[in-house]
Amino acid sequence: MKNYPLTQKYDPVWLSENSMGPNPLWLMEDVCEHLDLRPGMKVLNMGCGKGCTSVFLAKEFGVTVFAVCLWIDPTENLRRFEEAGVADKVYPFRAEAHTLPFADGFFDAVVSVDSYHYYGTCDRYFPMQFSKLVKPGGQFGIVVPGYSKEFEDGHPTLGPFIGAEEFIFHSNSWWRKHWEKTKIVDMIACYDIEDSHGVWSSGHGDLAWPDFTNADTQREIAFVAMAAVKKGGNLK
16 A cells, blocks of 8 residues: 555544545545645635545645535534634535536636546536636646446446446546546646555445455556646746
């Protein structure tokens, strides 16, 4: 398993209590290695869940985080941000991905772990909505669950464990083409996170997906990380 030194700073009990899937700080730390996040930047954290990754971004990079989740009460997240000592840098919102209350070009960066696949596979979403949130020269850092290669008719062994949701699971080559064809961004990185199988197994309780991971005998489940820069300017 890859070493994640920034994540090691955080209480594993706190992380377990506030995670909604496989270790979100590992995923965020991995993709942030390919981003240039600096104090004072405005960063949108899409699908932030219970806010672990938003706390991480504020503490590790000093950025101002707009923490958006559809499923979690923003008042609950505010309490967590206050307890973590980052309420002056992290602002909670409840919003759906297609009705975000932000101006075009408002953000220096947008990040998301284990969320973007729910809405971002549509050909229209990135060019017509998501990319507009970031200023020219701004950054994108996304991690999504997927497969190590494409299975057009679904995975014969793994598919039954996740049902129709597997049709939003794609390979890193699929995601790279999905963004590059828009001609809006320059890709910085697009890869399978090291030991994705182990990351999948890092969930707790009903988040561990043991049947799914045990069935992955060929190590074909993945977490795909992508980093890109919007064309048309230099980030200040």
